[in-house]
Amino acid sequence: MPLSKATRLMSLWRALPEPLALPKALGVATLITAAATALGLILVPWLPLQGLSLIYLLVVLIAAIGFGITTGLATSVLSFLALNFFFIPPTYTFTIANPSELVALLAFFAAALVTGSLAGRMREVAHDAKRHAATLERLNDFAAKLSGAVDEETILKALVTQAAATIEGQSVVLMPRGNDLVVVAAMPNSPILDTADIQSADRALRTRDAVYAAARGWPGARFEFRPIATEQGSPCVLGLAPATGSRRVERADDAAVETILKHAAIALDRTRLERDRKAARDEIEEERLRSALLSALSHDLKTPLASILGSVTSLRDRGLDLSEETRADLLAAIEEEASRLAQFVANLLDMTRLDAEGLDLTRDWIDIADCTQLALRRARALYPQRPISFAPTETIPPIRGDATLFEHVVFNVVENALKFSRPAGTVAIALTRKAESADLTITDDGPGIDAEALPHIFDKFYRARRGDQEPPGTGLGLTIARRIVEGHGGTIKAESPVSAHRGTRITIRLPIPTHEPRP
Amino acid sequence: MTRAAKILIVDDEPQIHRFLRPSLIAAGFETMAAKTGAEAVILATRDHPDVIILDLGLPDIDGKEVIAAIRATSAVPIIVLSARDRETEKIAALDLGADDYVDKPFSIGELLARIRSHLRRRHAEAGESLQMAFDIGAIHVDIARHEVSRGGTNVHLTPKEFDLIVLLARHAGRVLTHRHILGEIWGPAHADDTQYLRVFIGQLRQKLEDNPAEPRLILTEPGVGYRLSDDAS
Numbered sequence: 013m014p015l016s017k018a019t020r021l022m023s024l025w026r027a028l029p030e031p032l033a034l035p036k037a038l039g040v041a042t043l044i045t046a047a048a049t050a051l052g053l054i055l056v057p058w059l060p061l062q063g064l065s066l067i068y069l070l071v072v073l074i075a076a077i078g079f080g081i082t083t084g085l086a087t088s089v090l091s092f093l094a095l096n097f098f099f100i101p102p103t104y105t106f107t108i109a110n111p112s113e114l115v116a117l118l119a120f121f122a123a124a125l126v127t128g129s130l131a132g133r134m135r136e137v138a139h140d141a142k143r144h145a146a147t148l149e150r151l152n153d154f155a156a157k158l159s160g161a162v163d164e165e166t167i168l169k170a171l172v173t174q175a176a177a178t179i180e181g182q183s184v185v186l187m188p189r190g191n192d193l194v195v196v197a198a199m200p201n202s203p204i205l206d207t208a209d210i211q212s213a214d215r216a217l218r219t220r221d222a223v224y225a226a227a228r229g230w231p232g233a234r235f236e237f238r239p240i241a242t243e244q245g246s247p248c249v250l251g252l253a254p255a256t257g258s259r260r261v262e263r264a265d266d267a268a269v270e271t272i273l274k275h276a277a278i279a280l281d282r283t284r285l286e287r288d289r290k291a292a293r294d295e296i297e298e299e300r301l302r303s304a305l306l307s308a309l310s311h312d313l314k315t316p317l318a319s320i321l322g323s324v325t326s327l328r329d330r331g332l333d334l335s336e337e338t339r340a341d342l343l344a345a346i347e348e349e350a351s352r353l354a355q356f357v358a359n360l361l362d363m364t365r366l367d368a369e370g371l372d373l374t375r376d377w378i379d380i381a382d383c384t385q386l387a388l389r390r391a392r393a394l395y396p397q398r399p400i401s402f403a404p405t406e407t408i409p410p411i412r413g414d415a416t417l418f419e420h421v422v423f424n425v426v427e428n429a430l431k432f433s434r435p436a437g438t439v440a441i442a443l444t445r446k447a448e449s450a451d452l453t454i455t456d457d458g459p460g461i462d463a464e465a466l467p468h469i470f471d472k473f474y475r476a477r478r479g480d481q482e483p484p485g486t487g488l489g490l491t492i493a494r495r496i497v498e499g500h501g502g503t504i505k506a507e508s509p510v511s512a513h514r515g516t517r518i519t520i521r522l523p524i525p526t527h528e529p530r531p
Numbered sequence: 532m533t534r535a536a537k538i539l540i541v542d543d544e545p546q547i548h549r550f551l552r553p554s555l556i557a558a559g560f561e562t563m564a565a566k567t568g569a570e571a572v573i574l575a576t577r578d579h580p581d582v583i584i585l586d587l588g589l590p591d592i593d594g595k596e597v598i599a600a601i602r603a604t605s606a607v608p609i610i611v612l613s614a615r616d617r618e619t620e621k622i623a624a625l626d627l628g629a630d631d632y633v634d635k636p637f638s639i640g641e642l643l644a645r646i647r648s649h650l651r652r653r654h655a656e657a658g659e660s661l662q663m664a665f666d667i668g669a670i671h672v673d674i675a676r677h678e679v680s681r682g683g684t685n686v687h688l689t690p691k692e693f694d695l696i697v698l699l700a701r702h703a704g705r706v707l708t709h710r711h712i713l714g715e716i717w718g719p720a721h722a723d724d725t726q727y728l729r730v731f732i733g734q735l736r737q738k739l740e741d742n743p744a745e746p747r748l749i750l751t752e753p754g755v756g757y758r759l760s761d762d763a764s
Contacts (some may be wrong), residue, residue: 314614315544315547317635317636318636318637319544319546319547319549321636321638322547322554322637322638326550326554329554329640331558331643332557332639333557334553334554338557342549342550342553345550349546
């Protein structure tokens with residue numbers, strides 16, 4: 013099978029060492045020629061001159077294949093001299109007596125040169141192929157890594173890794189930040205760059221062209237820099253320094269480096285686009301929230317206002333003959349709607365404060381049961397007709413937190429439970445101690461929450477069941493509650509239905525600190 | 532004594548019913564209440580209210596659909612309750628046949644004035660289906676003789692100005708949207724040329740108003756249209 017033969021041949025080539033530089037090549041050529049001469053001297057009684065020249069041709073071939081074209085050619089020259097000196101009469105001189113032997117010798121020399129250079133060339137081609145295959149493999153890996161990268165950092169990390177492997181040296185990526193260039197990625201480690209390097213990098217960045225390292229023995233930059241030509245990403249440059257003495261990146265690696273840079277630039281542009289798209293999405297989301305806020309305002313702010321203004325103007329209208337009973341009801345309506353408005357505005361302000369400043373918890377020792385009682389007192393005042401039960405049996409150690417905010421959370425959740433179990437539902441509150449936490453549960457026996465709505469009830473402005481008979485609210489209460497609970501290191505979650513397809517239970521879990529407070 | 536006028540209140544908010552119902556009763560009306568659009572359409576066709584007060588934000592069907600459904604069978608005056616910032620919604624409601632709108636929140640006095648104005652207009656229309664002359668305050672419009680006078684003196688109007696005042700006078704007290712007026716007087720192709728209308732309204736005010744800078748006759752409904760006041764009549 014020609015294919016498998018070729019593969020085997022390739023693997024043989026691959027096993028070969030790198031071609032030798034000139035001094036070493038001369039040494040090896042001398043040794044090989046000496047060995048061939050020794051063999052020739054032993055075999056000379058039985059071998060004609062043609063046989064001896066074949067031995068020399070063979071070693072030229074071996075030298076060229078094994079050690080490269082330089083060694084091959086050196087061996088040809090030495091073999092030519094050795095054949096002449098040791099075997100062509102008069103022996104041990106470089107003179108030749110018989111003209112026919114001169115022709116044979118020259119023919120041998122020509123054959124040796126051709127053999128040596130051809131075999132050496134083949135070897136080089138094989139070597140290049142091997143390099144090329146390795147480069148391609150690495151590029152594939154690199155491309156795969158880039159396609160999975162979602163942020164700039166990953167891409168730059170992959171880039172320096174790839175570049176360092178390709179040139180077998182050091183690589184670094186620099187990016188302008190303010191007036192300085194800073195290292196944003198490096199392989200194998202962050203190098204010490206001198207002024208010349210920084211100047212080179214800066215020039216590469218400005219001219220958008222490669223800036224090469226100084227020649228060996230000359231003062232100047234150790235790294236060469238190439239710009240990463242992104243279309244819209246932040247500008248940056250790749251610095252390269254081969255580990256071997258040569259200061260210049262090998263020509264053979266040039267194309268590979270360029271390809272890597274192109275890949276990286278495309279990937280950087282892609283992440284930038286992605287980021288822009290995400291920003292646009294966020295903006296749309298923001299817009300959606302804003303319009304939700306507006307509709308919440310127009311619905312929940314205007315209805316109480318309409319009720320208040322309508323009732324007040326009715327009461328003041330002298331043309332209307334209102335009964336005493338009607339007057340009392342209109343006044344009650346005004347009071348209720350005004351307190352609803354106050355609650356609404358308070359929630360909005362809380363939300364705005366939480367959004368703008370984050371959570372400012374006055375870290376203090378608070379008693380969960382006490383806070384709950386306070387919140388329930390407020391809730392009972394608002395809904396005097398509704399049964400709200402709370403009978404703590406266990407003593408819960410105090411937790412670190414903000415008493416006012418925590419009371420606010422409990423009130424919000426309880427009020428929500430009361431609203432959504434109208435008109436006559438009951439709300440039960442329980443406080444239990446777990447291993448490392450305290451669980452406060454607020455359970456109502458209302459109609460419960462739909463499975464599809466359940467995951468969203470803590471979202472800003474989210475309100476289940478729009479429309480008919482909808483209890484008024486801001487859609488903010490539970491969002492605020494979650495912010496505050498999470499600010500206390502706790503969690504808040506909702507279950508529904510609780511039993512017999514009815515009811516909702518909100519569980520607030522707060523961690524109990526391991527250290528008890530010292531009085 | 533004529534029978535009390537029946538008012539149908541359509542709103543999904545119980546708070547609105549809570550103050551509207553006793554106030555309207557105290558003002559001498561009879562009231563009916565609907566909390567959904569479907570209920571409103573049934574009551575409107577079955578019980579023949581004299582005026583309908585309709586909130587556009589209903590839980591089941593859009594308030595505009597309610598207007599269309601009622602208009603299919605009845606010309607009962609419909610006063611829409613809407614938010615100030617919802618011009619397009621108001622315009623759509625008026626174009627579908629609503630007669631008027633009141634911005635929420637509103638005072639009872641304002642709503643009562645509108646209700647009375649529409650009841651009056653309705654009685655007038657019932658009495659004389661095609662009126663040939665109108666009196667609005669000091670203004671007299673005589674359609675047959677193509678004449679308009681103010682305090683007894685003739686006012687010269689261009690044909691378009693005359694058509695405009697007749698259109699407004701025929702619907703005195705009602706809000707007419709820009710589109711409606713433009714379509715009636717200049718034709719459907721000009722339904723969006725609000726600028727035309729501004730110019731002609733300005734000229735009419737110059738000729739008919741006591742103080743054109745503070746119009747009391749031809750009233751602007753911001754972003755929606757115009758209304759000819761009928762309080763002075």
